Amino acid sequence: MNATVTSITRRSLLCTLTVASLLTALSARAAEAKRDDTFLEAKDAGADFQVQGEYVGEKLGVQVIALGNERFRAVFHQGGLPGAGWDGQAKIEIDGATADRKTTFATADGKGYSAEITDGTTLTGKTDAGASFTLKKILRESPTAGAKPPVGAVVLFDGSNADAWAGGHTDKRNLLASGSKTKQLFGDFTLHVEFLLPFRPFARGQGRGNSGVYMQDRYEVQVLDSFGLKGLNNECGGIYTKAAPRVNMCFPPLSWQTYDIDFTAARFDDAGKKTKNAIATVKHNGVLIHEQYEIPGPTGGGAPEKPTPGAIQLQGHGNPVFYRNVWIVEKK
Known part of the structure; x- marks a missing residue:
């Protein structure tokens, strides 16, 4: 077999493998899009539910949104959480994922805010200026939850x-x-x-x-x-x-x-x-x-x-x- 034929065969094999990989990835994404995991009670909701939630510290609040398959988005609010200190200014959003029991958030270029969650209760990280922060998970309750109907209601x-x-x-x-x-x-x-x-x-x-x-x-x-x-x-x-x-x-x-x-x-x-x-x-x-x-x-x-x-x-x-x-x- 001459060099030209060998080269063509290799390119053909590479192309076939690339298409196969692409089809596999598309198939996986399509299957994920069809997933309908629905949980009605926290005890059944799994590990991602334990990570998602609200974290708060000194003049900073973070809302962690679960996106499925151990993927998350962290939304940083300066001043505190919405309705509890947030200054109403622009938010910072960073995607993250869980691996080896640690959920990590970082920008693609490695600049800006970064954070990690290791136990489902504490979020630690650094600002874009390099200042460290530690936030604790909280479970807020509405002040009117359980309100009793007044007379005449x-x-x-x-x-x-x-x-x-x-x-x-x-x-x-x-x-x-x-x-x-x-x-x-x-x-x-x-x-x-x-x-x-x-x-x-x-x-x-x-x-x-x-x-x-x-x-x-x-x-x-x-x-x-x-x-x-x-x-x-x-x-x-x-x-x-x-x-x-x-x-x-x-x-x-x-x-x-x-x-x-x-x-x-x-x-x-x-x-x-x-x-x-x-x-x-x-x-x-x-x-x-x-x-x-x-x-x-x-x-x-x-x-x-x-x-x-x-x-x-x-x-x-x-x-x-x-x-x-x-x-x-x-x-x-």
Whole structure:
């Protein structure tokens, strides 16, 4: 066999191996994209769940997002965590991965912030200036979690039954599943809702624990696992596609979270013409995210505006999102 033939054979073999490697990689990515690992309780959620979460130290907070297959993203907040010291300025995001029981975060060029987590409770690292830091993992709780309904409130769900809900059903934990709306209709009100998002590390965007709280079945406050994300108007706390929250207060998945909503319905004249927009003030986990926001019209999937009361809907979106301690006070 001459040198030319040998060279062609080698190039052909190399090409075949390259294509095979590429196909294998694409196949692996496709298989990963189809993964639907969904966890409803922390005890079952695995090692990645133990790493993800919130870490805080002196004038610095970090949110670690699990992305599946021992991959993560760390989001650095100067001053502290969102709603607890963050200065609201630009965030620093660094990807990382776990190997040999250590999760490491570093930029591709080795410059900038770096960090590592070795025990699931402590994050250590250095800033871009070389200053060392040590952060401890915390589990935040909403200050209004477990809030008792005041005198005169209508208790919509307390764990005993789902009778107040059309199509409502509970699971073995006596939690209300998403995908139902109240039988009773409401005008102006204050509403307290507590919700639990699943841990779905391979899911992305709107597939990551999607639900929503609809006021009057017309205006949605989005419910979504947006932990560590930008806080857009279609993410958790957003008045869906209308207004982004002032700050992304989404806790990590499998943490109980709260919405406290003060709602004033749209007003109409005798001819049925709208004269005032509906108004909503919303607190997410006790932090103000919308103040007296005028909602210009129904959000996506919402019922048409009318001078009539409407239901509270806990949107079902194919995701196992659950609710507890739901009550409402009508404003007379």
